[in-house]
Amino acid sequence: MTQTTITPDGRQIGDVLMDLRNITLRFGGVTAIKDISFDIREGEIRAIIGPNGAGKSSMLNVISGFYVPQEGEIWFKGYRRGPMKPYEVARLGIARTFQNIALFDGMSVLDNIMTGRLNMMKAPIWSQALWWGRAEREEVENREQVEKIIDFLEIQNIRKTPVGRLPYGLKKRVELARALAAEPKILLLDEPMAGMNVEEKEDMCRFILDVNDEFGTTIALIEHDMGVVMDLSDRVVVMDYGRKIGDGTPDEVRNNPEVISAYLGVAHE
Amino acid sequence: MEFLYASEVLLNGLMAGVMYSLVALGFVLIYKASGIFNYAQGVMALFAAMTLVGIMEGRVPFAHLINAAFGVHLSSFGWTVPGLLAILLTALIMVGLAIAIEKLVLKHLVGQEPIILFMATIGLAWFLEGLGDVMWGADVKVLDVGLPQGISETVETMTDGLFGYGFFIDRLDIWATVIAAVLVAALVGFSQYTKQGRAMRAVADDHQAALSVGISLQFIWIMVWSIAGFVALVAGIMWGTKSGVQFSLSLIALKALPVLMLGGFTSIPGAIVGGLIIGMGEKLFEYFVGPAVGGATENWFAYVLALLFLVFRPQGLFGERIIERV
Numbered sequence: 001m002t003q004t005t006i007t008p009d010g011r012q013i014g015d016v017l018m019d020l021r022n023i024t025l026r027f028g029g030v031t032a033i034k035d036i037s038f039d040i041r042e043g044e045i046r047a048i049i050g051p052n053g054a055g056k057s058s059m060l061n062v063i064s065g066f067y068v069p070q071e072g073e074i075w076f077k078g079y080r081r082g083p084m085k086p087y088e089v090a091r092l093g094i095a096r097t098f099q100n101i102a103l104f105d106g107m108s109v110l111d112n113i114m115t116g117r118l119n120m121m122k123a124p125i126w127s128q129a130l131w132w133g134r135a136e137r138e139e140v141e142n143r144e145q146v147e148k149i150i151d152f153l154e155i156q157n158i159r160k161t162p163v164g165r166l167p168y169g170l171k172k173r174v175e176l177a178r179a180l181a182a183e184p185k186i187l188l189l190d191e192p193m194a195g196m197n198v199e200e201k202e203d204m205c206r207f208i209l210d211v212n213d214e215f216g217t218t219i220a221l222i223e224h225d226m227g228v229v230m231d232l233s234d235r236v237v238v239m240d241y242g243r244k245i246g247d248g249t250p251d252e253v254r255n256n257p258e259v260i261s262a263y264l265g266v267a268h269e
Numbered sequence: 270m271e272f273l274y275a276s277e278v279l280l281n282g283l284m285a286g287v288m289y290s291l292v293a294l295g296f297v298l299i300y301k302a303s304g305i306f307n308y309a310q311g312v313m314a315l316f317a318a319m320t321l322v323g324i325m326e327g328r329v330p331f332a333h334l335i336n337a338a339f340g341v342h343l344s345s346f347g348w349t350v351p352g353l354l355a356i357l358l359t360a361l362i363m364v365g366l367a368i369a370i371e372k373l374v375l376k377h378l379v380g381q382e383p384i385i386l387f388m389a390t391i392g393l394a395w396f397l398e399g400l401g402d403v404m405w406g407a408d409v410k411v412l413d414v415g416l417p418q419g420i421s422e423t424v425e426t427m428t429d430g431l432f433g434y435g436f437f438i439d440r441l442d443i444w445a446t447v448i449a450a451v452l453v454a455a456l457v458g459f460s461q462y463t464k465q466g467r468a469m470r471a472v473a474d475d476h477q478a479a480l481s482v483g484i485s486l487q488f489i490w491i492m493v494w495s496i497a498g499f500v501a502l503v504a505g506i507m508w509g510t511k512s513g514v515q516f517s518l519s520l521i522a523l524k525a526l527p528v529l530m531l532g533g534f535t536s537i538p539g540a541i542v543g544g545l546i547i548g549m550g551e552k553l554f555e556y557f558v559g560p561a562v563g564g565a566t567e568n569w570f571a572y573v574l575a576l577l578f579l580v581f582r583p584q585g586l587f588g589e590r591i592i593e594r595v
Contacts, residue, residue, distance in 0.1 A: 064481065090483035102478035104471050115471050119483045121464045128463040182482065 007234060014042035017218055018063070018186060023072035025058055032058040033069065034242045040186065045212050046220045047229045050239035051262070056222045057099060059239070060190050063220065064096045065089030077185070091119050095184035097175045099191045099222075105164035109155060109174050110146065112163050116181030117142045146181055152214070153177050153207060169200035173207070180211060187211070189221035193228060201228065208232060230254065238262075273434045278556045279549055284442035286548020287449045288511075291504040292525040293532065293540040294453070295497045300534045301473045302493040303375075305386045309394035311522025313363075313498060316401045318505030318514045320362055322412050323405040324355040330404045352414035356502070363498030371491045379486075398519065407516075412509035416444050445507045452503060453541060456496070460537075469493060473535075527575035533588025542586060547571045 005013045018040040025033040033055045040046045048056050061067040063074070065086040074081045076092065084092075095116070104112050120142060121128075123135035150156055153173055158166060163174060172192060179187055192208065193201045205228060211217050223229045229236060230250040238246035238259045246252075246259040253259055292314065299307045307313075323330065327346040335343055350358070374389055417440040424443075425435035460466035471479045472489045479486065508518055524547075532543025551570045559566045578585065 066477075066480070085485070086480040087483045087485045090481055096481050098477065098481070102475050102481065104474035104478060106474050107470065111467070115467060115479075115482050115484075118464055118468055118471075123464075125463055125465060178482065 011043060011213060012216075013044045013234065016040070017042045017077060019073075019075040020063070021073040021075065023059075023062060023069045023074070025055075025062055025067055025069045032242055033062065035072075036239070036242075036244045037072075038237050038244065038247055040218060040220055041235075042218055043212070043216050044218060044234040045208070045232055046218075047233035047236045048220065048222045048239060049224075049226065049229050049236060053241075054239040055242040056239055057190060058242075060096070060188050060220070060222055063089075063186075064094055064188055090182070093182070093185035094188065095179035095182040095186075096188035097172070097179050097190055097192060099194060101168075101171050101175055103163045103171060103175055103178070106162065108160050108162055109166070109177075110150070110159045112174055113146050113149060113177045113181045114142065116178040117146065119182070145183075149177050149180050152210070153180075169196055169203075172196070172200075172204065176204075176207065176211075180215070180217070183215075185218065187217050187219045189219065191222055191224060193223060193225055201225070205232060270434065273432050275553070275556065277434075277436045277438075278552050280436065280438065281442070282549035282552030283545055284438070284446055284548070285552065286545040287442075287446045288504070288507055288521075288544075289524050289528045289548055290541045290544025291445070291449055291452075291500065291507060292521050293528040293544055294456075294537065295500040295504065296522075296525055296529055297532075297534060297537055297540045298456075298493055298497045298500065301537075302469055303386075303472075303490055304383055305375075305390060306383070306534070307497065308387060308390040308522070309397055310497065310501060310525070311519040312394040312397045312401075313366075313501035314505035314508065314521065315514070315516070315519040316366075316397045316505075317359055317363055317498065317502035318412060318509035318518060319401045319405045319410065321355055321359045321414070321502070321506065322410040322509070322514050324358050325350050325352065325412075325414070328405060333406065334403060356414065356506070359502055360499055363502055364495045367491050367494035367498050370494055371487060375490055376487070394519075398516075410509075410514040412506065412514050414506060414510065416441055416506075416510050418510065441507070441511060448503065448507070449541075452500070453537065456537060465489075465492060524571065527571040529585070530575040530578050531585055533585030536585070536587035539585055539587030547574065550574060 007013060016039045019037075020039065021037050023033055023036050024031065036059070048059055050056050058067060062069050065084045065088065068083050076094075081089075081092075090096075104115065107115075121135075121138050123133070123138050127133050127135040150159060153176065155170065155173055155177065158170060158174075163171065166174065176189070176192065179189075189208070193204050196204065208219060208221070209232065212219055221229075221233070223232075233250060235248060236246070236250055236253045237244060238253055238256070240262045245262055246256040248256070292310065295310045295313070296307060299305055299310070322328075327348040327350060329335065329343045329346060332343050335341065370393065374393065375386075378386055378389055419440060421438050421440045421443060424438045429435035458466075460469055468479070468484045469489055469492065471482070471484055472486060476486060479489075504521070505514075505518065508521055512518070528540060528543040528547050530543075531546055532539025532541070547570075551567050554570050555564070555566045
């Protein structure tokens with residue numbers, strides 16, 4: 001039973017791609033996430049919001065395999081996912097960025113983005129070493145894809161620059177590029193606009209929308225900036241103290257009394 | 270004449286330096302990829318050389334133990350294995366060792382302080398040393414994989430014809446230089462141009478980011494320790510051929526330390542250049558200054574040089590710059 005919705009701006013939102021059921025995550029005696037369920041549908045931009053310490057980042061880490069929840073089930077593409085290591089989750093097609101930027105500082109921008117495609121290179125090692133046959137074809141193909149992403153994110157002029165030398169905003173963009181290079185089924189963004197100035201925020205906003213629009217990438221993001229979230233996302237999950245207190249379209253969430261008292265009420269004074 | 274003599278000393282120094290570089294290389298590989306200072310690198314070279322001799326001579330591993338337990342008198346299978354095949358088998362054993370180290374030690378220490386990991390490698394060094402003795406016996410072994418040794422007559426006649434003075438160059442040193450050059454070229458090619466090499470550099474840079482692009486840390490660590498094991502094998506062959514396979518072989522690790530301080534712990538070219546500078550400096554210092562201070566400067570020159578570097582340039586020649594943020 002395929003459910004397809006067309007958004008007002010003409011994008012297609014499909015079936016449930018990832019379903020999180022009754023997730024509970026504890027660190028010793030502290031419960032970071034309490035019995036939370038929500039789903040992410042194909043092609044949508046899904047936001048997770050909430051005040052500081054609400055458990056948003058923990059949630060993202062559960063999805064990307066960095067944390068393993070004590071209770072609950074994670075369903076991806078109709079199959080239940082067992083406990084997995086982060087690199088296994090990445091190989092399933094779930095790419096992510098980090099709140100505190102995790103790039104390979106010693107490598108160039110191009111090399112950083114190429115690492116996003118490591119798992120698509122299957123040529124045997126001798127072929128790679130001799131730069132011959134399958135390895136050469138693969139490298140050329142992958143380079144083409146990466147160049148497309150570089151063009152798309154408008155970072156052509158820094159392709160060869162070592163990442164360590166870039167300013168903050170550009171680093172964030174390179175991290176996005178590396179995640180995109182993996183052609184992910186779901187793209188997880190951990191506070192993509194944290195610490196940016198207004199101009200950088202607008203750029204990043206535009207890129208997120210363009211990525212979703214052009215590649216049809218499903219995006220789940222965490223964000224502090226309420227205004228940005230409401231403009232960007234199709235549906236929003238609101239968390240507070242590890243619980244889910246709201247879930248729906250930006251308008252529904254905005255008018256949810258519990259959300260207003262817990263979060264918006266404070267933020268919108 | 271004086272100049273020619275000095276050049277000969279210089280050349281010999283450079284070649285001795287290559288041997289130091291070979292050992293330092295193993296350290297750099299592991300340090301770069303996992304931030305672990307592997308104290309056991311020298312013992313790994315000893316263990317590899319012992320295993321190589323054991324396999325070549327067809328010795329029965331754990332012969333003493335078996336003999337003591339079952340009252341038999343085993344010592345040898347009665348066959349010999351040709352050098353190249355034995356090297357291949359030893360390389361496989363070093364891979365096995367890498368897997369064992371990852372599964373039994375490193376896996377359980379993920380996320381620990383560097384000092385703890387360092388301690389673990391000290392333990393590993395003692396263990397390997399004992400294991401080597403128990404497996405193959407503690408006697409001094411002669412290693413001969415067929416590398417040529419002794420003065421190179423070609424070089425002597427050639428330089429004699431050119432300058433009227435024949436250089437004394439050991440053929441083993443020439444081979445060591447060639448093999449080291451090939452090894453370094455292969456390592457650089459591997460780390461720059463292959464998928465596994467890229468993954469290795471990625472892990473060296475940032476563990477979390479590496480995980481997020483689908484790189485298995487475990488796999489990379491096993492790979493790096495295997496490569497370090499192979500480099501140890503090459504160093505073990507060179508040093509073992511030169512001075513016999515015995516406990517003192519593991520002390521070559523001490524010679525690698527000043528090389529690392531000079532070249533920086535994180536740089537492969539640094540390990541090479543550092544080794545060359547120390548080898549060269551040692552021999553030239555002994556030649557020019559040695560007679561004035563009563564000789565034997567080779568024993569301490571490298572360490573004094575390293576000390577100077579620690580004071581004035583602690584990151585080494587090629588190391589990453591240390592930037593303190595306040």
